Amino acid sequence: MKTPPQQKTYERAVRLHNRAARCQSAGEPIRPEKLYLRSLALKEQIFGPNHLEVAVTLNNLGLYYKTLGRLPEARTAYMRSLPIMEKELGGSDTQVGDLLYNLAQLLKKEADELEQRSRMIHEAAVEASSGLWREKAVIRQELAAFDLEIGQSKIHRFGVFAAGPIPAAGRIIEYTGERVSRRYWAPRCAGRTYLCNLDKYWCLDGSIGGSGAELINHCCEPNCKFLRESGRVWVVSLRAIDPGEELLLDYNFRKEFGIVRCYCGAPSCRGTINRR
Ligand SMILES: [Zn+2]
Structure with missing residues (x-):
């Protein structure tokens, strides 16, 4: 039947x-x-x-x-x-x-x-009004090919902004930091977010010896991307960037180290900084 x-x-x-x-x-x-x-x-x-x-x-x-x-x-x-x-x-x-x-x-x-997000917003507001972040957040201009400056970000605390025009496909700044092997990624990921994968084995911890590129905020609709070449990492523009525009990268965090919520506000925001 x-x-x-x-x-x-x-x-x-x-x-x-x-x-x-x-x-x-x-x-x-x-x-x-x-x-x-x-x-x-x-x-x-x-x-x-x-x-x-x-x-x-x-x-x-x-x-x-x-x-x-x-x-x-x-x-x-x-x-x-x-x-x-x-x-x-x-x-x-x-x-x-x-x-x-x-x-x-x-x-x-x-x-x-x-509650935690609310606390972070208020803490960031106190930090911004104190001006103390200006001493902590520094761009090493010698590692950048274009003039950059630190400013208050609408996305998260402070970010990196173009101080002049940047053409499309321009190598903006090298991402530097301490080299960390895969064995130590997970514990570092738990406490810090300034980590950038170099290859399958190494990543760079921008919180130690960072060029300032580690301060670039995540956005689900970025205007920059990472370029990995010969064991080094650069931040490269995806399109022409106007003076005063914030530089933004898609971090594409790995899911294994936990979900990080995203509030970038982009129309196509994934809701998390992790890759889908
Ligand atoms: Zn987003």
Whole structure:
């Protein structure tokens, strides 16, 4: 007997969901998202957006995002799943209880992050008004091919700005710092963010012997990029940069060392400084 097409689609959706769950429990960071989203699309196509099957996949997807620290996406998934589960299973079902617990944990974590961000903004404002950062943040102009200056950034504390016009594809400044081998990356990453990969084995810690390039802020829509050549790293302009414009790089942090939230404000902001 032939299987009806809808039954086949449903079986595919279940297979995708189960594969995603297996990848998730194996700790794979990337594949589960695609698999869950494909399963979700098929289930929505068969059952509509408010079916228990849809809620189950949303619930798993929420947990996946939560584990990766992608909290806003986790919240959206849980918030969509919750009313469906409550309606379909009843408000006293233990699955609803589990979802509420996960959502509560997530909201606490989000609240902590908001508090921490607020504190950082106020600390930066105090630092800016004291003018003390001018002594700490210095550009070694001899390592730069164009005039640069430090100024207050709209993205994060202070940043590096073009003091004159910079053409496209111009080598602006060399990124210097202490060479650190792979063995010591992880502990340094925990406390500092001035790290730039040189190759698979070495990276440069710009907090020690930095040229000032380490002060360039991250943005998901950068106007500069790193150029690695012969064991050295330069910051190169992606397009012509006007005087007074802030230099911006896409840091593309590795996910293994933790998720770092991004507030660059660019229209295509990924939400994190990590690579997708
Ligand atoms: Zn961003």
